[in-house]
Amino acid sequence: MIVVENLVKTYPGAGRAGEVTALRGVSLQIPDGEIYGIVGPSGSGKSTLLRCLNLLEKPTSGRILLGEDDLSTLSGAQLRAARRRIGTVFQQFNLLHSRTVLRNVEFPLEVAGVGKQQRRTRALELLDLVGLSGKEETFPSQLSGGQQQRVGIARALAAEPEVLLCDEATSALDPDTTDQVLDLVAEVNRRLGVTVVVITHELGVLRRICTSAARLDAGRVVETGRIVDLVADPDSALGHALVPVGTDPSAGSSADTALVTAIGEAAHGPWLADMIRTLDADVAVVGGRVEQVGSVTVGRMRLRFVEGTDRAHVERFVAERPYLSLAWGRETELEGLTE
Numbered sequence: 001m002i003v004v005e006n007l008v009k010t011y012p013g014a015g016r017a018g019e020v021t022a023l024r025g026v027s028l029q030i031p032d033g034e035i036y037g038i039v040g041p042s043g044s045g046k047s048t049l050l051r052c053l054n055l056l057e058k059p060t061s062g063r064i065l066l067g068e069d070d071l072s073t074l075s076g077a078q079l080r081a082a083r084r085r086i087g088t089v090f091q092q093f094n095l096l097h098s099r100t101v102l103r104n105v106e107f108p109l110e111v112a113g114v115g116k117q118q119r120r121t122r123a124l125e126l127l128d129l130v131g132l133s134g135k136e137e138t139f140p141s142q143l144s145g146g147q148q149q150r151v152g153i154a155r156a157l158a159a160e161p162e163v164l165l166c167d168e169a170t171s172a173l174d175p176d177t178t179d180q181v182l183d184l185v186a187e188v189n190r191r192l193g194v195t196v197v198v199i200t201h202e203l204g205v206l207r208r209i210c211t212s213a214a215r216l217d218a219g220r221v222v223e224t225g226r227i228v229d230l231v232a233d234p235d236s237a238l239g240h241a242l243v244p245v246g247t248d249p250s251a252g253s254s255a256d257t258a259l260v261t262a263i264g265e266a267a268h269g270p271w272l273a274d275m276i277r278t279l280d281a282d283v284a285v286v287g288g289r290v291e292q293v294g295s296v297t298v299g300r301m302r303l304r305f306v307e308g309t310d311r312a313h314v315e316r317f318v319a320e321r322p323y324l325s326l327a328w329g330r331e332t333e334l335e336g337l338t339e
């Protein structure tokens with residue numbers, strides 16, 4: 001379990017500029033084995049949080065606990081040892097171009113003083129795991145972006161970390177390669193049991209692999225939860241972003257408009273026909289989307305009811321069905337997230 005407790009990070013201002021407080025009391029709990037997404041608009045503090053988590057930056061105050069150990073107080077040899085418990089995968093891969101693929105993966109083990117035979121064996125195992133057997137003696141410039149990121153993942157795993165941090169790890173890749181690299185991250189999480197923390201602005205990353213997420217805004221956590229709970233929560237802005245239904249093209253009043261979300265198998269069922277029959281309601285469908293979020297199907301529809309519809313009646317229909325939830329009015333739009 002990673003526990004972040006009331007983390008504050010203030011940077012001294014350059015020149016005449018005042019101090020910048022990038023994190024204003026961030027608290028998170030990331031259970032072992034999760035794939036945890038961190039999102040937020042530009043400047044919200046995502047990179048600062050990541051640099052505190054991988055111990056490149058010392059927090060101004062607050063604590064970061066990995067298991068029993070408080071990482072925020074370490075220095076010297078203890079800090080170097082703690083850094084090996086956390087592997088980082090970077091957006092621009094950050095490979096050493098004068099070294100072969102094999103020697104890139106061996107690099108963190110060399111720094112840690114691991115013997116030649118042992119580090120070679122480990123690097124070969126990892127290259128096999130990431131699907132790059134046969135490329136050991138290749139140089140990074142001879143690889144595609146997706147292959148370079150596979151090397152980045154193997155290198156991050158070399159020292160057998162408990163946590164893998166991915167810093168916009170797929171932002172430089174095309175959509176198909178992104179999906180393949182994400183599937184590899186999910187496989188690593190499953191096979192090695194490593195906890196994954198993903199900083200991203202891509203909704204596709206959250207939908208495809210994340211099990212939980214936190215949304216930062218102006219240095220604070222404004223929303224957090226399991227992805228399946230966020231999409232089922234009619235008040236979750238992140239849930240709305242994950243399954244957006246678009247704006248009403250008729251531009252009619254939003255007053256009698258409801259967003260109804262159906263989760264799981266029921267999303268494919270006849271709930272709308274059932275609603276119309278049961279309520280004897282006149283309903284127009286003005287938006288809709290069905291998405292696969294992780295392993296769960298989520299259907300969301302924006303329905304406009306004729307004026308004078310008994311809202312309590314609609315709310316009761318929804319409340320009687322645990323797979324449905326409802327919010328009146330428009331969906332919330334979030335900055336800083338893209339498809």
Ligand SMILES: Nc1ncnc2c1ncn2[C@@H]1O[C@H](COP(=O)(O)OP(=O)(O)OP(=O)(O)O)[C@@H](O)[C@H]1O
Pocket residue numbers: 011012020021022040041042043044045046047048049
């Ligand atoms: N080394 C630094 N010195 C001074 N201020 C900094 C430093 N690093 C970040 N900041 C400031 O801290 C705030 C949070 O920045 P941070 O890079 O963590 O945000 P972010 O959410 O990662 O943004 P982006 O998505 O654009 O990368 C910003 O106001 C930024 O200008």
